[in-house]
Amino acid sequence: MADERIRPPWWLKYVNKVMIGLNKLGVGGDKGPVVLTVTGRKTGKPRTTPVTPMTVDGRRYIVAGLPRGDWAANARAAGEATINQGRRAQRVRMVEIPADEARPLLRQFPILVPTGVGFMKNAGLVTGPNPDEFEALAGRCAVFRLDPV
Template identity: 70%
Template sequence: MASSERIRPPWWLKYVNKVMIVLNRTGLFSDGPVVLTVTGRKSGKPRSTPITPFEVDGRRYVVGGLPGSDWVRNAQANPEAVLVRGRTREAVRMVELPTQQARPLLRRFPVLVPTGVGFMKNAGLVTGPHPDEFEALAGRCPVFRFDTV
């Protein structure tokens, strides 16, 4: 599929994301979702969305779960971002991995981010937590590495 592919998010996602952002501010999550803030590619304004990063060999990554999503396109346009969990803010640079480097990380995604499996299944990208199906998303769903700034 082309990198310009875009899957419409479910109607409820915007509302759930707002709730997750508010819950994140409470600091109740010690693991799991964080809030990613990137600069809007058109507006130049900060845009925030909850994401669930995962760690492999001491490095942190995130999968762009919906091809063509706004936060992914914003990160591709301006890779400087901020991760927030509770009151902790961290400036990062998002580095999009080439397809071949993304494949092994996508294979591990269903085990490391089980909550992401249902989301990607509902989006019609996979049928379940099968590593082969996730690996096949390389080139469709970008994988970013977070480098501390």
């Protein structure tokens, strides 16, 4: 499949705003979504989006839910971001993982981040929580390791 730009669903902007608001209130605890803030590559302004990190071998990773997503392009350009979980903020280095190294991480995604499966299924990227289908997204959906700064 080509690396076409998949348009996000119309409702995503509104759901993201609600999730960002809930995160600021501390809803979700330590296991749920966090708010990623990264400098926009075109505007230079802070851009925020909720993401759900997964931990593998003691390291945190995030997976872009869509190929060529704006937040991933911004993270790639900026190299650093801030992760907010409630009132806690942490500066992180955004290290993009090459496709070959991302494959085993993507296989774990449907197990570690089951809430992301439905989103990717609705986008037409997978048919369900099949690790083989997620592994096949390597090189299409960016995977970043979050290293503390």
